[in-house]
Amino acid sequence: MDLVPRSTSVPSATTGYRDQNAALARDLAPIAQITGKPLAPSTLKGDFLALDIDREHLVAVCRFLRDQLGFDLLSCISGVDMLDHLESVYHVRSVARAQLLQVKVRLDHEKPEVDSVVSVWPTANWLERETYDMYGIRYIGHPDLRRMLLDDDFEGYPLLKSFHQVPFTNKPRATTQVDPNMAVAGPFQQQNLERVVQKKLGQGLSERLHPGTPTFGHNSSYQEEDEQVTPSAEGKRTNQEQEK
Secondary structure, rough: OOOOOOOOOOOHHHHHHHHHHHHHHHHOOOHHHHEEEEEOOEEEEEEEEEEOOOOOHHHHHHHHHHHHHOEEEEEEEEEEEEEOOOEEEEEEEOOOEEEEEEEEEEEEEEOOOHHHHHHOOOHHHHHEEEEEHHOEEEEOOOOOOOOOOOOOOOOOOOOOOOOOOOOOOOOOOEEEEEEEEHHOHHHHHHOOOOOOOOOOOOHHHHHHOOOOOOOOOOOOOOHHHHHHOOOOOOOOOOOHHHOO
């Protein structure tokens, strides 16, 4: 049974947001009969109204908003961590009124529970699951309340300010992984192949005197007579002495 007849004089968009909000505030007044205390809607940035409702009256208030005032679209459910408590915030829209309304419920941080509004707006199904997944808010009466974005065995709720990253998980190593000491050990390396070595002092002179001599660690060794180079006037040393 309707608590109050639905308003037939819906303000048009040309009357402005203030007139629309004033008319909506008058239509929201019967909610006081449900909650048992005076209603005090506030205006948020963006020129739409907001209500703070006790959690035990949430479903009844939502049914009133849908059936009496035409708020037939639940567009968003979000959670907020206020450190000392959590909040479950609902944004509902009336297509006929072209208005948006926010409903907020304060929850205990240690045991965040509130009745599900799936029976009022079926779109709350996934919205409540997502909020549960991120904040740990349990929606009593939800038909399938389980994680939606994270793994089922994920520990914690990542959007809580008290959340800490889970410890590193040791997983089985891939079959291609070997011990790093074994990977660089000489017996396990390919043999008789060219490899890049550190450039030696005087190597350029040796290449000019003996074109074609391998200089990148080829498996063949230099001839002793080929390694002899003319000593410089300053150092008076041979290439062999420089290598030592």
